[in-house]
Amino acid sequence: MAMxxxxxxxxxxxxxxRLCARMYVWAYALDDFTERDTTDLASLDEMLGRCRTIVHTGACDTSDPLLGALSGLHKELTRQPLYPALSALWTEKFDEGMRGLRYDWLAGHGRKGSAPPxxxxxxxxxxxxxxxVWITHLPRWMSHQDPGLLDRLDALIPALEDFSVTIRLANDLSTYAWEKDQQGQNNIxxxxxxxxWVQEQLDARIASGKRHLAPLLSEHFPPAVxxxxxxxxxxxxxxxxDFRKPQEPHA
Incomplete structure (x- = not known):
């Protein structure tokens, strides 16, 4: 994660x-919870709801290690130079991530064998x-020292939208070989x-994101790079x- x-x-x-790396670790742990540790929708909804409460209210919740870690991370985020200007985007994208996790869980657990969802x-x-991707990347923008970043959001936001989809599709291509046989997984x-077809969509999203960023890249603007x-x-x-590929048993 640090690398x-x-x-x-x-x-x-x-x-x-450090804050970016810690957010990667937290996101990975939350993904572990949703994919490996959660066996019922009620417990998933409770965890995701408490996460949202922390981000929306700033309340500290130490009832679970995941919640305690998020409470600390969110408190640190609020101290970053551009947090006030980006806080609405942060809560919006955090909610989007929680909805995505819930959607994946429902689709994966509702799938009947190899039948399409x-x-x-x-x-x-x-x-x-x-x-x-948004949850793990926004700390970079919040910690940026140049408020000029805010004047370039019209290019940065759609580029990150494209790249978030790109990264999900790249993940799907990588993990399908084992996910297709595992109950609870969701893959395009x-x-x-x-x-x-997935590769075509991936390539198109990369090209779109690069077009959005072209003017900023021409001036070597660090957040675009x-x-x-x-x-x-x-x-x-x-x-x-693949971080999550099941390990083959030793002979």
Missing amino acids: TAAVMSPWRSVSEL DNGVAEYLDHTESIL LMYGVSAD ELIRCVEWSVTFYALA
């Missing part, structure tokens, strides 16, 4: 990257923030589309590795 944070922003200091590809694509390749490094690192990682 991921550093690769995307190699010019930033350790103190600047009842919901369609368009609905799936509306919930790709289950990958939690379970919806009757081909890997070639970070977004390019984010999507390139993520897509390359998923092409070569």
